[in-house]
Amino acid sequence: MLRENLQEVEEKIQSACRRAGRNRSEVTLVAVSKTKPAATLQEAYDLGVRVFGENKVQEIREKYQVLPKDIEWHMIGHLQTNKVKYIVDKVRLIHSVDSLRLAEVIEKEAEKQDRIVDILLEVNVAEEESKFGLKTAEVLPLAEKLTALSHIRLRGLMTIAPFVENPEKNRAIFANLHKLYVDIKEKNIDNGTVSILSMGMTNDYEVAIEEGATMVRVGTGIFGARDYSI
Numbered sequence: 001m002l003r004e005n006l007q008e009v010e011e012k013i014q015s016a017c018r019r020a021g022r023n024r025s026e027v028t029l030v031a032v033s034k035t036k037p038a039a040t041l042q043e044a045y046d047l048g049v050r051v052f053g054e055n056k057v058q059e060i061r062e063k064y065q066v067l068p069k070d071i072e073w074h075m076i077g078h079l080q081t082n083k084v085k086y087i088v089d090k091v092r093l094i095h096s097v098d099s100l101r102l103a104e105v106i107e108k109e110a111e112k113q114d115r116i117v118d119i120l121l122e123v124n125v126a127e128e129e130s131k132f133g134l135k136t137a138e139v140l141p142l143a144e145k146l147t148a149l150s151h152i153r154l155r156g157l158m159t160i161a162p163f164v165e166n167p168e169k170n171r172a173i174f175a176n177l178h179k180l181y182v183d184i185k186e187k188n189i190d191n192g193t194v195s196i197l198s199m200g201m202t203n204d205y206e207v208a209i210e211e212g213a214t215m216v217r218v219g220t221g222i223f224g225a226r227d228y229s230i
């Protein structure tokens with residue numbers, strides 16, 4: 001099942017790249033493994049997956065302990081400031097920075113642990129009440145402030161688009177975030193380290209790739225439906 005799912009996702013990524021005239025190597029697949037047991041992640045690992053996305057600090061800590069050390073862990077969920085210290089040494093990328101306060105806590109912890117942490121700014125492009133993330137207009141001012149934090153490296157932007165039946169409905173959102181991403185790249189904030197645009201989930205990653213995503217976060221499409229009751 002996992003093998004077939006991975007193959008199907010891979011084929012869809014490739015055809016979206018082809019449609020957009022992009023190279024497959026421009027798009028990183030993050031396998032979103034939240035709620036799935038470590039044994040399932042190990043199975044995906046054995047099939048070649050190395051990049052996993054999780055949205056809970058506790059889950060990252062537990063899985064990090066028992067799974068191979070060459071896994072690249074991505075924190076994709078809302079991050080509470082009091083939990084930052086548990087993951088700065090474990091994650092390759094934090095997708096969900098949405099305030100200066102959180103960035104400052106990451107900076108402080110990274111300095112303490114003598115490392116540099118790669119982050120994305122999470123943007124609530126659709127300005128949905130229920131979601132975390134910066135408003136579009138807040139992104140550039142915050143990006144500029146981050147340049148003062150020497151243990152944080154701004155790598156790009158992330159968004160969680162609304163859940164829609166028809167992924168075409170999210171195309172404008174992806175296009176808008178891409179535009180903002182290009183603006184930030186052109187301003188050369190943080191010495192050209194901005195090169196990641198994380199957008200697109202199971203339901204809409206092909207459209208996201210067509211609109212310029214360099215990272216897609218796919219959970220259900222790889223691992224099947226999640227069971228939150230356990």
Ligand SMILES: *Cc1c(COP(=O)(O)O)cnc(C)c1O
Nearest residue numbers: 032055076201202217218219220
């Ligand atoms: C759960 C989650 C995903 C994956 O969602 P699917 O629809 O299962 O692909 C992607 N990004 C974030 C931030 C998530 O929390």
